[in-house]
Amino acid sequence: MTTLPSSSVRSPVKGSNRASLLPLEDGDHLDQKTFHDRYEAMPEDTRAELIGGIVFMPSPLMRPHGRMHVVVIDWLSRYEDATPGAETYDNATAILDDQNEPQPDVCLLIIPPGKGQTRDQDEYIAGPPELIIEVASSSTSIDLHRKRDEYEKVGVKEYAVIALNEGRVYWWVLRNGRYEDLPRGSDGILRSEVFPGLWLDPEALLRLDKQRVRAVLQQGLASPEHAAFVQWLATP
Numbered sequence: 001m002t003t004l005p006s007s008s009v010r011s012p013v014k015g016s017n018r019a020s021l022l023p024l025e026d027g028d029h030l031d032q033k034t035f036h037d038r039y040e041a042m043p044e045d046t047r048a049e050l051i052g053g054i055v056f057m058p059s060p061l062m063r064p065h066g067r068m069h070v071v072v073i074d075w076l077s078r079y080e081d082a083t084p085g086a087e088t089y090d091n092a093t094a095i096l097d098d099q100n101e102p103q104p105d106v107c108l109l110i111i112p113p114g115k116g117q118t119r120d121q122d123e124y125i126a127g128p129p130e131l132i133i134e135v136a137s138s139s140t141s142i143d144l145h146r147k148r149d150e151y152e153k154v155g156v157k158e159y160a161v162i163a164l165n166e167g168r169v170y171w172w173v174l175r176n177g178r179y180e181d182l183p184r185g186s187d188g189i190l191r192s193e194v195f196p197g198l199w200l201d202p203e204a205l206l207r208l209d210k211q212r213v214r215a216v217l218q219q220g221l222a223s224p225e226h227a228a229f230v231q232w233l234a235t236p
Contacts, residue, residue: 024048028055032098039101050101051142052150058139064164067208068135072106072162075205075213076133079198082221085112085233086195094118094125094132096154102147106133108195112233117155128156130194137164144170152179157194162205169202189216197226 021041030038035050042048048057076088086108093103107129110116118127132151136143143161151159152174159179160171172179173193184190184202192198199220204212220226 024055024057026055026057029053030055032095032101035101036095047103049103050099051146053099054146056139056142062137065135065137068162068164068205069105071205071208071210071213072133072135074210075200075217076106076108076198078214078217079108079195079221083195083197083226083230083233085110085115085230087111089125089129092125094127094129095121096128096150096156100150100154102132102150104129104132105135107131108133108198110233115233117157128154130156131158131160131192131198132156133160133162135162135164140165148172148179152177158182158192167206169200169205171200171202191220196229197221197223 021038024035024038024042024046028035030050030053032050035048035055039046039048046057048055050056073088073090080086080088089107089109091103091105092107093101094107095101107125108131109118109125110130116130118125118129120126128151134143134147140161140163144163148159148161152172155174157174158172160169162169169190171182171190173182182190182193188201188203190200190202192200197217197220199216201209201212201216204216
């Protein structure tokens with residue numbers, strides 16, 4: 001799995017420029033360029049996001065968040081292994097527009113030129129990822145509302161929130177510029193419309209049942225829709 005540098009690994013701002021930059025503070029109202037320059041000048045262990053022109057500096061991540069993150073990465077990494085041209089990124093900064101520079105927990109991109117929505121910008125992701133996933137506990141309100149609105153506006157095709165406190169998985173798909181709930185199948189399985197074969201049993205995910213999550217994904221990877229998607233990704 002290829003991973004772009006996250007915003008916790010930032011290139012240095014040289015000389016007096018760094019010293020002259022104000023530190024980021026939670027709640028600052030900034031444009032993306034000003035935020036980015038100040039963020040790169042912050043200490044390496046700083047984590048911050050710009051959502052709708054407002055700076056958010058998340059609380060430290062707790063054990064349930066970390067454990068869920070592992071299961072999500074395992075699921076998406078297995079999809080990536082079976083889908084050349086799709087790539088998973090862990091906590092990588094995404095420059096979306098002049099008001100948004102989030103650091104999603106996980107995102108999945110379509111990489112072949114002319115087929116995906118993102119590009120490389122100084123080793124950062126630029127443009128809206130096809131799929132963003134957030135693991136939410138203390139950040140649930142932001143993830144379900146402000147981030148959802150901004151991701152919808154900039155064109156993130158699918159957005160999922162794993163709300164730990166609610167014990168619920170939200171998954172939206174962008175249709176005609178608006179998010180709609182991704183419907184479950186009659187078997188309760190969520191099936192991505194942007195990444196064919198990316199199937200999820202949300203209840204298994206919430207109980208951290210990796211074997212069940214992997215088994216359902218394997219069913220998706222065996223589908224004709226996934227085979228067709230892999231062929232499309234490989235076509236020049």
